[in-house]
Amino acid sequence: MNKVTCSLLIVMLCVSLTGWAQQTGSSTICHEDGTVTFQYHNDHAKEVLVDVQFAGRKPMTRDAATGLWTVTLGPAAPDMYPYCFIVDGVSVMDPQNPQYFPNEGFKNSLLEIKDPKGNLPHDIRKDVQHGRLEYIHYYSKSLGATNNAIVYLPPNYMRDYQKKYPVFYLISGTTDTEEVYYKVGRVNYILDNLIAEKAAKEMIVVLPYGNPMKLKPASADKTKEAPSLAVGGGVFNDDLINDLMPYIEQNYRTQNDRNHRAIGGFSRGGNQALYNGLTHLDKFSYLCSYSSFTSTDIPNVYDNAADTNGKIHLFWLGVGTDDFLYGNARDYMEFLDKKGIRSV
Secondary structure, three states, X not given: OOHHHHHHHHHHHHHHHHHHHHHHOOOXXXXXXXXXXXXXXXXXXXXXXEEEOOOEEEEOEEOOOOOEEEEEXXXXXXXXXXXXXXXXXXXXOOOOOOOEEOEOOOOEEEEEEOOOOOOOOOXXXXXXXXXXXXXXXXXXXXXXXXXXXXXXXXXXXXXXXXXXXXXXXXXXXXXXXXXHHHXXXXXXXXXXXXXXXXXXXXXXXXXXXXXXHHOOOOOOOHHHOOOOOHHHOHHHHHHHXXXXXXXXXXXXXXXXXXXXXXXXXXXXXXXXXXXXXXXXXXXXXXXXXXXXXXXXXXXXXXXOHHHHHHHOOEEEXXXXXXXXXXXXXXXXXXXXXXXXXXXX
């Protein structure tokens, strides 16, 4: 293929892609009043709905001339919202949106309604130095397989090669993958902004894969397989403590003592974080739970309040009143209060 032919093909491809983009248009249009118009092209569907977090499931109307199914919903506050289209009863991701919610149980696309003033915690702000994200793969002896995680490194990590940093292990919720705090929660931008404001100290954040049981090779003897969600322990506990943490401490400049380690998580990850933190107070002194709780039967922890309180610098618990785990989380907080365990 000569250069002229190659150039012509590139031009034709660009024209073709431009025409396709103009024909299909954007699948979501955010308006100044906070409403959002959703568009989905399908000439053969008999019924299409959009399911978006701020409005629930709503039917869409098809324009026979354009083939577009459309609906305008809202207004909604600036934020990140998962959504999908339901086409003749089947949930599908938005084929025009490359941003998606990393989850093993459902496949949603992501809608970002931006704040015109740029005041959201996860906004990418001017004149703010940014950290970096690294995808890591490590061999887990506990699993007998390769596992993966994501590591956030603060802005100055690659500038000062002598400095060591505290570490926060942040675990995702049920069926979410390790990418959710990054792609949906934007934890890296939130920390960049907080560090720039001097509202947070520089730290390393490790996002583990919360369901490593899926990676464990099948055993012929099913009785020997440890449950993946057993009060936060089991396979995840072994992998975290015996494999992931040593890998992080060997490959990154970390402060390796309990006073410089934190662990937290959402939903299932909150259970895993609390259980692993409370059963390893020699390794963690900062514990956080978002919409979760854990076992009330952990020896030498709940019945020895003075010792436990002395080991924990921060025991932070939070849950929204609309969360389906609100009752369990509230009961756990009341249990801690009765035992004299200090929490926020």
